[in-house]
Amino acid sequence: MTTTRFAPSPTGYIHIGNLRTALMNFLIARQSGGEFILRIDDTDPVRSKEEYVEAIKEDLTWLGLHWDRIERQSLRLDRYAEAADKLRDMGRFYEAFETPTELDLKRKKQLNMGKPPVYDRAALSLSDAEKDALRAERGDGVWRFKLDQERIEWKDGILGDISIDAASVSDPVLIRGDGQVLYTLASVVDDTEMGVTNVVRGSDHVTNTATQIQIINALGGNVPEFAHHSLLTGPQGESLSKRLGTLSLRDLRAKGVEPMALLSLMARLGSADPVELQTQMAQLIDGFDISRFGAAPTKFDEADLYPLTAHYLQSLPLEAVRDRVDALGVPADLAEPFWLMARDNITTLEDLGGWWALCRDGAEPLIAPEDEEFVAQAMSMLPAMPFDESSWSTWTGTVKDATGRKGKGLFMPLRKALTGQERGPEMAALMPLLQVVRGR
Template identity: 85%
Template structure:
């Protein structure tokens, strides 16, 4: 059975980059009728916060990305310890004591000599007595996995055939000196024991994947299918990483972005398929194909979310926005005609209040000097209320006959006088609301 996972660290809020990974794994699982695991990677006790665990769940629920079960790495430390012991017994795990400064000097020396800046495995030459002395002086060392220096190859679901020479990669640190288990081994143990069959993550993890493949094989596990999606850039191709903090999902929600607009964009961004607004999750699932995504950096512009949000809102019946209409102050008996008027003229639901204020309070008339006599004559021809859908047509016909004005010269000054704006809803639908509101007052 297909099993995927989304494995965020609870050290901050989910942003659009995280969402891309979560959505791809979710869609793969759902399309195959499989299992989607939410795995909280919380092995860092200092940076992991429970408030972020709650926030991650809230954001996924807002988007409709429902998980089948939750796992927490902090509850599985014994499993990682067992895996570490197994690697020690195999001679694939060794303790190293270099300080960050010493490692930096080694890298600089290797680069100056034209060599790849990889760990030189000096720790493997230490005697037990030397290790004891270093431990007494510096405390516990880090534990590194000893890579087999051979080519590591796999067929990537997005990047195609990948081949990495393990000799060009440092033996990865799996456990820190303070005992903290790092992502590289924890993820391997979890993916193996939880039966994860497909792993989609960012292309910045390609080297991690190479080392993890060797760790999986050393522990006797089965490698999942890997796919590495491109990284997001800004609309001009600039690095997005520094801006991701301002692109948290809760910030986008606060700005009025609708879940289906965000999901529709992220499910196609970077693929060979055009971005199309989908009406529900089932359409996203049916149309998803990981093989249609490319390796090139993918441009993301937050502004693209707002036309999609507006289009989505235009498709909704009143029943789906009843609370938002009520929150704008619209009485229940006027909700239906108000939504019919406003839906084509909003970008986000927060725009509803502005239209309700116009209906309730009117607007400052926008009248050019050359139109003042025309407007005065037109207002005198305004029929008695109550107004209905036919009133605008009846009134403008009468004004046309009386003044000789027609087309834009007729309609635009009347719109500007009534709404203070040059654009907006069909006046036939807006005028009855203006009259009703004023009559109620």
């Protein structure tokens, strides 16, 4: 069975970059009838907040990315401790005591000598007495995994054949001096024990994957199939890293972006396939192919979400939005014609309020000086309210016969006089909804 996972840290809100990872893992699991695990990476007790755990679940639920089970890494610390003991017994885990300043000096020296800035394994030569002295002076050290200095190879689901020389990578720190278990170890233990078969994540994790493959093998686990998607940039290729906080899913939701518009874009963005609006999750699942994605940085433009959102809303029947229409105070007998009139003229559901305000309160007439006399004459011929489906054609026909105007010269001044706008819905559909006409 295919098993995937999404493992966010509850240190903030999910942003558009996180969504890409979550969605790809979700679609792979659902495509094979497998399991999608939501795994909360909350091993950092200081930065992890319960409010963010709830926010993560709320955002995924809003999108329809329903998990099969939820796991908390903070409840699995004993499993990580057992794995650490196993690595120590194997001679693959060692304590190191360098300060950040000392490590920085070492890196600079190596770079000046033209060598890769990797940890020099000086801690391996420390005697027990030296370790005790350092521990007394500095406190507990960090625990590093001792890499086998050989090439690490795998076939990546997006990047293709990957080969990394472990000698060019520092032995990774898996446990901090304060005892906090880091992602690299916790993720390996979880993936192994939870039977994760496929891992999709950002290309910034490629080096982590190389070291984790060795850790998995050392612990006797099965290496998942890895795929590393490209990182997102802004529309001009600029880094998104500083803007991700403003691209949280809850912010996009507050702006009126619809879930299927967001999912339709992210399920294809960066792939060889065109972005197409899908209105059902099953369509996204059936059409997803991880091998169609490329390695190049992928441009994301928030503006692309709004035409998709508008297109999605145009496909909806009244029942899908009845709560929003009712909340505006639209009378029950006008709800259906109001929605059919408005849906082709909104970008998000927030725009509905403006159209109902027009129908309920009327609009300030927009009249060009050269049309004042014409509009005044036309208004005197306006049929009695309430209007019906034939009112627009009856009125414009009468005005045409009386004034000789036709085409745009006839219709545009009348539209602007009734709606205060140059563009909008078909007037035949809008007029029956008007409760008030100003300036008549």
